[in-house]
Amino acid sequence: MTLELFRAMMREEWRIHSSLFGSAMFLLFPFVLAAFSFAGSFFLPVLSLIVPLRTLALLVHSTFFLFGASVGSFGLLGREVLNRRFGHASLVAFSSRSLPVSEREILTSFVVKDCVYYLALWVFPFVLGFAAASLAFYPIVLHWVPLVLLTLSLSFLFGLSVVFLLSTIYVRLGKFAAVLAPGVIVAAAVALRIPAETLLPPFLLLLGQDPFTFVLSTLLILVPYALSVAFLEADYAARERRHRERLAGAARGLGFARNLSFLVAKDLLDLYRSEGGFGKVLFTLLLPLGLTSAILSVFLKFIPSADFLLIFSIFLGVISSSIYNWLTEFDMASAYGSTLPLKSSDVMRGKVFGYLLLSPLSPLLLLAVAIARGSPLASVAAALFALAGTCAYSLAITALLGGLAPNILLYNAKNFLLYFALIAPVSLVAFFLSLSSAPGLAAFCAFLLPVSLVFLRKAYRRADSSEALYF
Amino acid sequence: MPTAKSPAILASNMMKSYGPVEAVRGVSFSVAPGELFGLLGPNGSGKTTIVRLLTGQIRPSDGSSRVLGMDPAKDPVGVRSLVGIIPDQANPPSFLTCEEYLEFVAGIRKLGDVSGSITAWFDFLEFSGDRKVLCKDLSQGTRQKLMFAQAFLHKPAVAFIDEPLINLDPIIQEKIKAYMKDHVARGGTIFFCTHALEIAEQLCTRVAIIEKGRIIREGRVADMRKRREKLSAFFMRAVRGR
Numbered sequence: 001m002t003l004e005l006f007r008a009m010m011r012e013e014w015r016i017h018s019s020l021f022g023s024a025m026f027l028l029f030p031f032v033l034a035a036f037s038f039a040g041s042f043f044l045p046v047l048s049l050i051v052p053l054r055t056l057a058l059l060v061h062s063t064f065f066l067f068g069a070s071v072g073s074f075g076l077l078g079r080e081v082l083n084r085r086f087g088h089a090s091l092v093a094f095s096s097r098s099l100p101v102s103e104r105e106i107l108t109s110f111v112v113k114d115c116v117y118y119l120a121l122w123v124f125p126f127v128l129g130f131a132a133a134s135l136a137f138y139p140i141v142l143h144w145v146p147l148v149l150l151t152l153s154l155s156f157l158f159g160l161s162v163v164f165l166l167s168t169i170y171v172r173l174g175k176f177a178a179v180l181a182p183g184v185i186v187a188a189a190v191a192l193r194i195p196a197e198t199l200l201p202p203f204l205l206l207l208g209q210d211p212f213t214f215v216l217s218t219l220l221i222l223v224p225y226a227l228s229v230a231f232l233e234a235d236y237a238a239r240e241r242r243h244r245e246r247l248a249g250a251a252r253g254l255g256f257a258r259n260l261s262f263l264v265a266k267d268l269l270d271l272y273r274s275e276g277g278f279g280k281v282l283f284t285l286l287l288p289l290g291l292t293s294a295i296l297s298v299f300l301k302f303i304p305s306a307d308f309l310l311i312f313s314i315f316l317g318v319i320s321s322s323i324y325n326w327l328t329e330f331d332m333a334s335a336y337g338s339t340l341p342l343k344s345s346d347v348m349r350g351k352v353f354g355y356l357l358l359s360p361l362s363p364l365l366l367l368a369v370a371i372a373r374g375s376p377l378a379s380v381a382a383a384l385f386a387l388a389g390t391c392a393y394s395l396a397i398t399a400l401l402g403g404l405a406p407n408i409l410l411y412n413a414k415n416f417l418l419y420f421a422l423i424a425p426v427s428l429v430a431f432f433l434s435l436s437s438a439p440g441l442a443a444f445c446a447f448l449l450p451v452s453l454v455f456l457r458k459a460y461r462r463a464d465s466s467e468a469l470y471f
Numbered sequence: 472m473p474t475a476k477s478p479a480i481l482a483s484n485m486m487k488s489y490g491p492v493e494a495v496r497g498v499s500f501s502v503a504p505g506e507l508f509g510l511l512g513p514n515g516s517g518k519t520t521i522v523r524l525l526t527g528q529i530r531p532s533d534g535s536s537r538v539l540g541m542d543p544a545k546d547p548v549g550v551r552s553l554v555g556i557i558p559d560q561a562n563p564p565s566f567l568t569c570e571e572y573l574e575f576v577a578g579i580r581k582l583g584d585v586s587g588s589i590t591a592w593f594d595f596l597e598f599s600g601d602r603k604v605l606c607k608d609l610s611q612g613t614r615q616k617l618m619f620a621q622a623f624l625h626k627p628a629v630a631f632i633d634e635p636l637i638n639l640d641p642i643i644q645e646k647i648k649a650y651m652k653d654h655v656a657r658g659g660t661i662f663f664c665t666h667a668l669e670i671a672e673q674l675c676t677r678v679a680i681i682e683k684g685r686i687i688r689e690g691r692v693a694d695m696r697k698r699r700e701k702l703s704a705f706f707m708r709a710v711r712g713r
Contacts, residue, residue, distance in 0.1 A: 242603040247571035251578055262578035266564060273566040273605070335562050337528050339621060340579050341552035 002109070005101060009113040021412045028413035030125035037129025042137060050299050054207070058196075059291065061155045061203040064123065068159025071118050072167075104229050111164070111225060115157060123152050147206060154202035154217045165224035168231050243273065263342075263350030264357065270330035281358060284322045285365065289315065293369075303435065309375045310434035310441060313366055313383035314427060317390020320362045321398040325406050327351040327358075333404045333463070345460035348404055352456065355395060362387060382438035386430060389445025389452075396455035397422045403463050477540065479504045479629050479660040480525060484534035487520050487684075494520040496684040497534065502677075504628075507651060507661045509675035511668065511706055517684040518664040519559045522631050525662070526556050539628060552580065555622035559633040559664075562614075565607035569598070569617050572606055576621045585624060592620035595650075596643060611638040619647060629660045636670055648674055672702035680709040 017026050040047075047056060099106075131145040162182075170178035189199055197203050201217040250265035257264050271278060292315045300306045328351055333344040366387055370380045398406050401415045401422075426448070433441040478501035487495040495517045502508040510518050523529045525536055527547020536543055543550045563572045570589060577585040593599040596616040601609060609617065615638050622630055635651075636644045651661055651674055665671050671678060672692060680688040688709035695705055 241605045241608055243568050243571075243605065244603065245568065245570055245574070247567060248574050248578075262575055266567060266575055269571075270564070270566045330566060331564055332562075334528070335564070336579075337547075337551075338523075338526070338558040339551075339556045339618075340576065341548045341550075342579060343548055 002101065002105070005099075005105065005109040006113055009109055010117060013113060013117050025412040025414050029416065030121055032413045032416055033122065034125040034129040034132070037126045038133045039129075041130045041133030044133075045138070050302050051295055055295070057206060058200070058203055059295070061151065061200055061206070062291075064126075064152050064155040065159040065200060065202075067122060068118075068156035068161075069163045070159075071114055071156075072160040072163030103232055107229055107232060111160070114160060119153055119156065123149070123156055127152060147209065151202045151206040151217075154205065154221065155200065157221045158200070158202060158217065161221045161224040161228075164228040168228045172231055241273075257350075257353050260346070260350045260353050263347060264353045267327050267330075267351055267354040268357070271326060274330060281323055281326050282361065284326070285316075285319060285361065288319050289365070292319075306435055307375075307379055307383075307438065308373060309366070309370055309379050309383045310386060310438060311431060312369060313387040314390050314430045314434065316362055316366060317387050318394045318423060318427060320359065320387075320391045321394040321406075323358050323361070324351060324355045324395055324398055325402075327354045328402075328404050328406060344404065344463035344466065348399060348460060348463050351404070352395070352399065359391060362391060379438065382442045385442035386434070386445045389448035390427070390430060392452035393426060393448045393455075394423060396452040396459065399459040400455050400462065403459070403466065478502055478537070479506070479539060480508070480662060481537040482521070482525070482534070483536065485521070485524055485531050485536055486533040487517075487524055487529065488532045494684055495524065495531075498681070498684070498686050499534075500679055500686060500689065502660055502662060504660050505655055505658050506676050507655045507663060507674055509671040509678040510662065510664045510681060511666070511671055511678055511702075512681035513710060514666075516681045518681060519633055520684075521681070522556070522558070522633055522662070522664060526551055526554060526631055553628060555625065555627035555630040557618045557622045557630075557632045557635055563606040563609075563617055563621070565605065567606055568603050569593075569606065569609070569613075570602045572617060573620060573624060576624055580625050582625055588624060589620075592624070595646065596620060612640065612643075615639055616643065623650075623654070627659070629662065630654070631662045633664045634666070635663070636665075636667065644670075668703045668706055678702065678705075680706055682710055 020026075021029075044053075044056075127145060127149045130148060131142070134142045134145060166178050166181065169181055185199070188194075189196070197207075201213055201220055205213040205217050246269060247262070247265055250268065251261040254261040254264050271281065274280075276283070289312075293312065296308060296311060296315075300308055300311070331347075333347045336342045336347055337344065363384060366383055367380070369375075370383065375383070397419060401419050430441060430444060433444055480500075480502040482498050482500050485495055485498045486493070498517075498521060500508075510521060512518050520529070524531055525538055525543055527543035527550050530544045538550045539553050541550050541553075563569075564575070567575060570593075573585070573589045573592065577583075577589075590599075593602055596619065598613055598616050601613050604613075606614070606617070615635070619635060622632070632651075635647060639647065648670070651663075655661055655676070663671070663675065672695075675692050677689070677691050679686045688705070690705060692702065695702060
């Protein structure tokens with residue numbers, strides 16, 4: 001790996017982020033993360049009374065593993081995403097044809113760059129917040145800081161490495177093999193009743209601190225990476241996908257959406273035809289809900305009066321805005337504005353309409369949980385109200401702050417803090433009402449509906465007044 | 472709507488700044504109906520910004536413009552409903568097929584049933600084989616053909632075209648040139664940005680040279696021919712003073 005290549009990739013990564021989010025706002029993001037980690041660590045002794053420390057640690061390590069996986073995915077799919085955002089992207093990582101360096105050398109630089117850049121952006125600030133809180137309030141746990149830094153870094157790198165290997169399997173053996181490989185591992189773990197945490201050796205290293213687990217964790221990073229490099233196939237033929245005509249029929253079927261019918265039909269086709277189809281929408285709802293349910297189950301043992309379904313409905317409402325995020329993932333408003341007689345707000349209205357069409361997923365999930373738990377009818381009715389209110393509110397706030405690119409705006413520190421400031425108090429009020437009065441919660445969430453409408457209208461106005469579509 | 476004598480496009484002291492950067496600095500010109508007007512200039516001279524201003528994608532910092540009698544800053548959707556645009560970076564939606572994209576454009580523009588017209592465009596630009604292919608899997612040249620078809624699907628009175636012939640093979644280039652000439656011969660107007668001076672010389676009735684956000688020279692191509700002056704010489708003299 002040449003140092004020049006590594007430097008160029010680091011510079012490029014910084015410039016992509018700073019041009020998307022603004023230099024100052026992006027630079028602030030690690031500090032915001034450190035502040036959140038500091039606050040979380042401060043409350044750790046209280047939290048550990050409710051949720052076992054081991055569960056919390058597993059949750060944090062799993063999150064960093066998933067984050068590593070998502071960074072790896074973006075690295076591999078980044079060109080498509082950036083082409084949509086910038087028109088034509090030309091990354092150093094895709095320039096093996098024009099630079100006198102081998103593809104293996106480029107991949108190595110790319111991996112090292114991802115490791116250094118994202119460890120600095122995510123892992124170090126998170127551990128820094130933890131270290132600061134330990135130093136200020138709990139010096140007794142200060143010796144854990146280097147270990148947490150090591151195990152979180154390994155969790156992140158493990159996620160990154162696994163995705164690189166899966167992508168190599170995908171290119172060499174096809175989609176089926178790429179899905180089958182992790183599927184077989186998970187199925188075997190379930191069949192053999194291997195605890196989930198065993199699949200995450202860096203977490204075991206935190207618990208056991210033995211050299212064997214350290215070597216195993218390191219090997220699980222190095223071996224997949226070495227296999228990826230050994231079987232690298234950078235210049236494979238892109239598959240040309242053909243589809244029969246569906247848009248006009250879908251738009252006719254959506255005639256009730258009036259002038260938005262073609263926009264909504266297009267958004268739904270985008271979701272359906274992109275990798276993972278509609279399944280990815282369900283997955284992004286189920287994954288955080290699964291984690292939330294697991295934590296809630298433990299948490300509610302300590303508050304016998306709490307109604308699981310009501311609290312679950314609040315979480316589900318907040319998380320359901322991920323449906324809107326998916327709908328905005330495949331295009332840019334500028335792509336419409338540069339050729340068609342559409343306003344940004346028209347495009348946004350189309351996506352909100354698409355969200356409404358897909359939103360029955362959330363009440364269906366809620367009803368499934370209610371049936372599984374045998375919840376009383378009154379509780380189900382209040383939970384449905386709570387779900388409707390929180391869904392509408394989280395959608396409106398996401399649209400207001402994230403516009404037509406909510407996934408991108410996560411890294412903007414100002415937006416991230418504003419999102420938190422607008423969502424957290426409402427969620428907390430709903431949470432406390434769920435503990436004291438189900439009708440009170442239903443009334444509060446009914447009140448959120450007109451509030452959401454006001455925010456949504458503001459989001460439309462804001463979208464039309466912005467020229468920030470052209471980065 | 473403009474009268475027969477009023478210009479199809481009119482820019483009056485149009486300015487656009489991005490913070491301290493002045494992308495367009497007091498540009499004025501007019502384009503009559505039936506003209507094929509070429510805006511020529513070095514990279515970064517402000518050509519694309521002018522197209523974005525005239526089609527209401529961005530608002531001017533100062534000055535004004537009219538397209539078919541409408542102000543793009545006040546009624547961008549109204550302007551874009553009447554004109555056709557091929558932007559500098561052609562990016563049709565990734566997960567629609569070529570055919571669906573043209574249907575999408577027709578649906579947004581409320582053109583009714585245009586299946587015959589869509590087939591005619593596929594035949595004319597010789598890419599019927601790509602009809603069912605997703606836009607994300609298209610070559611640059613095919614994307615360019617698709618963007619050309621979408622811009623003229625509604626037979627616009629005015630078309631804004633940013634580098635229309637890049638990536639196209641010579642046969643399709645000739646077809647598109649012929650189409651553009653025919654379009655203006657029938658009273659349509661084309662506003663055309665390019666670096667390709669030879670193509671501009673073949674097609675344009677009038678050209679303006681822009682440098683650092685200012686129009687530094689304007690001229691009729693017919694007058695240049697009379698003077699036996701090549702457009703490239705006219706351009707170099709304007710930009711480099713040679």
